Amino acid sequence: MSYSIGYLGPKGTFTSIAVDALFKGERHMPYQTIPNCFDAVKFGHVKFVVVPLENTLEGTVNLTLDYLIESKSLKIVSEIVVPIKQHFMVHKRNVDKWRDIEAIYSHPHALAQCHYFLTQTMRGAKKETFNSTGAAAELVSQHPNRLIGAIANEQAAATFDLEIVKANIHDILNNHTRFVVLHKNDTALRTKHMPIKGFKTTFMIALPTDHAGALHQVLSAFAWRRINLSKIESRPMKTSLGQYYFLIDIEQKMDDILIPNTIQELEAIGCQVEVLGSYPYYHVNER
Numbered sequence: 001m002s003y004s005i006g007y008l009g010p011k012g013t014f015t016s017i018a019v020d021a022l023f024k025g026e027r028h029m030p031y032q033t034i035p036n037c038f039d040a041v042k043f044g045h046v047k048f049v050v051v052p053l054e055n056t057l058e059g060t061v062n063l064t065l066d067y068l069i070e071s072k073s074l075k076i077v078s079e080i081v082v083p084i085k086q087h088f089m090v091h092k093r094n095v096d097k098w099r100d101i102e103a104i105y106s107h108p109h110a111l112a113q114c115h116y117f118l119t120q121t122m123r124g125a126k127k128e129t130f131n132s133t134g135a136a137a138e139l140v141s142q143h144p145n146r147l148i149g150a151i152a153n154e155q156a157a158a159t160f161d162l163e164i165v166k167a168n169i170h171d172i173l174n175n176h177t178r179f180v181v182l183h184k185n186d187t188a189l190r191t192k193h194m195p196i197k198g199f200k201t202t203f204m205i206a207l208p209t210d211h212a213g214a215l216h217q218v219l220s221a222f223a224w225r226r227i228n229l230s231k232i233e234s235r236p237m238k239t240s241l242g243q244y245y246f247l248i249d250i251e252q253k254m255d256d257i258l259i260p261n262t263i264q265e266l267e268a269i270g271c272q273v274e275v276l277g278s279y280p281y282y283h284v285n286e287r
């Protein structure tokens, strides 16, 4: 194995910023899609992969969550939050014509984060979704003769030699994305490059048969132990309508008593509980 880290590439994605912050100087391998990232770590082509999980404006990256639910062998071993600044960029030959751009490419999350700019300033341009912001920038660099632009970050503009013609076009300034590192076993991954901000544990819980108060019972198992939840979300089980997994993040790491007892209590009321990871989290500072 020559690379130990895989990520949603190419170079110039926000995911690559997360990788650089966590694994400074280590070799890493870009994959084109989130499912490709999961396969890479599952089949042992890399030891770790970094994928986006949640954005302030757009919420969960459902593709990541669904693959995480499916890939029970993979664990979250670390998390990093990256500030997201979106810029509109074009090929250097098209700088003077940027207002006439006919199609704008980007990741669906990035397009959604720039709704105001796209509907006010670039109303006439078609919005085209792409696998990642970096891949959209690469595409624009390869087609100087087409009137196309990309929404991506500063690093992508530098990597693919594009010109930023409108900077900071995301709808709100407080825009952040959470990325997770996945690995085949549950050993938490620490980096020496940043201070740890805190610890989390993520559970996937399937409720017993649908009955009144089932979710309330689950929440009270955490509540009376004063365990602070930082996120709760449901995803369809894909078996039949109305069947959900609940994904719950708590603000503490796995211990010997409190969390095992919570799990025991949940299992006693008929829930199936999986721990998707217990891990440190980090923040990349705003520039």
Ligand SMILES: O=C(O)C(=O)C[C@]1(C(=O)O)C=C[C@@H](O)C=C1
Pocket: 008, 012, 013, 014, 015, 016, 052, 055, 061, 084, 107, 109, 110, 131, 132, 133, 134, 177
């Ligand atoms: O396309 C990228 O640059 C990514 O890293 C993916 C992604 C996402 O999936 O949300 C990450 C951060 C931004 O919110 C936009 C796109």
